[in-house]
Amino acid sequence: MLEYRQRMPRPTHDTSTILDAAGRILGAEGLAKVTMAAVIREAGVPSGSLYYRFPDRPALLAALWNRAIESYHRDAYPLFEGDPVEAAAALAAYTVRWCEAEPAHAHVLLAGRSRFDADAWPDAARQAEAAESVRWNQSIRGLTRRLRAETSVPITEILLVVVDLPYGAVRRYLGGDTPIPADLAEVVAGIVRTSLR
Template identity: 35%
Template sequence: MARPPRFDTDQILDAAVRLAASGGPGRVSMSAVAQAIGAPSGSMYHRFAGRTALLAEVWLRTVERFQQGYFASLHSDPDPRPAARAAARHVVAWSRAHPEEAALLLHGPWEFGRADWSGEHTARADSGNQRVYAALGALAESLGATGAQDRDRITLALVDLPLSVVRRHLRAGEPLPPHAEDLAEECAAALLPKAAG
């Protein structure tokens, strides 16, 4: 009877996240991750075809975990305005709760080797991005934001500005200030299209 593996995939990816958060994607190698968890380097290849696949999985798992909560926030209220404010808060709250993963996401998928990802990994990334923009588009439409400038305003309010609230602190290795969620929500609310009437 075969022995169960000593390290599961999540343990391996957790170690890769820590390496990427502390030193960027360049620190993530099969041998570095194996060393971080005390596993033989060869055992890594039983889980991942190589470094490219490892980097893809690190990025995708992190993004997908973030997006799960983001979608829930966007659908948290039938009124699009509280839902939009909740989504802006989520970006900051998730980053506070998961500082290593948030620091990893500041690098972007191309630094995690997206150009060399498999078709399956690329499709997963594209599918997640399409879901985000479809959800933002639906929220914009429910707010009456139908023009290109209004749609850009929604993206700025619910993606770009909340990220800017956390980026400076994460890059400096500082904790987020207690008011960060409130600030993201206030900025988002100020940018939402005015209610009709």
């Protein structure tokens, strides 16, 4: 007589698990260490699960970059509305808070797109990234124009305080694996307001 054994559920290895592992490696060891073999080890997934989703490293890096960008941009777009100086301050504070809440994603953005081998990405990933870049850059340019019209602050200075300052403020903490101070978002927002008034 045949015995019927209850089948154990197969473990699921979803895309998020894999990309989370890649993000942890990047944050701890740098982008060069994000290899297919390292991600398999870190995620604890069979190689087939990884290669089924990402046929090669460029495809993995593309997904890692695009996911981080989507995470950052999703809640940032509404902040561009209203008074331009307050919008700039809100965006700066949001950037700091987002980096604190999403350190793995923040490490991806701080590494910079140029290091992600974008020329080798799959076409769909490149097109998605390009479309999102256009949308984001239009939003930044629109805010910059509004700030320039209202404050007469030079564009170079606007970009420095609105775009570069928040990343510079968090880089020292994320790079040193040190907690971001609780008041850093408000400090950065205050500097933005002072610089643009």
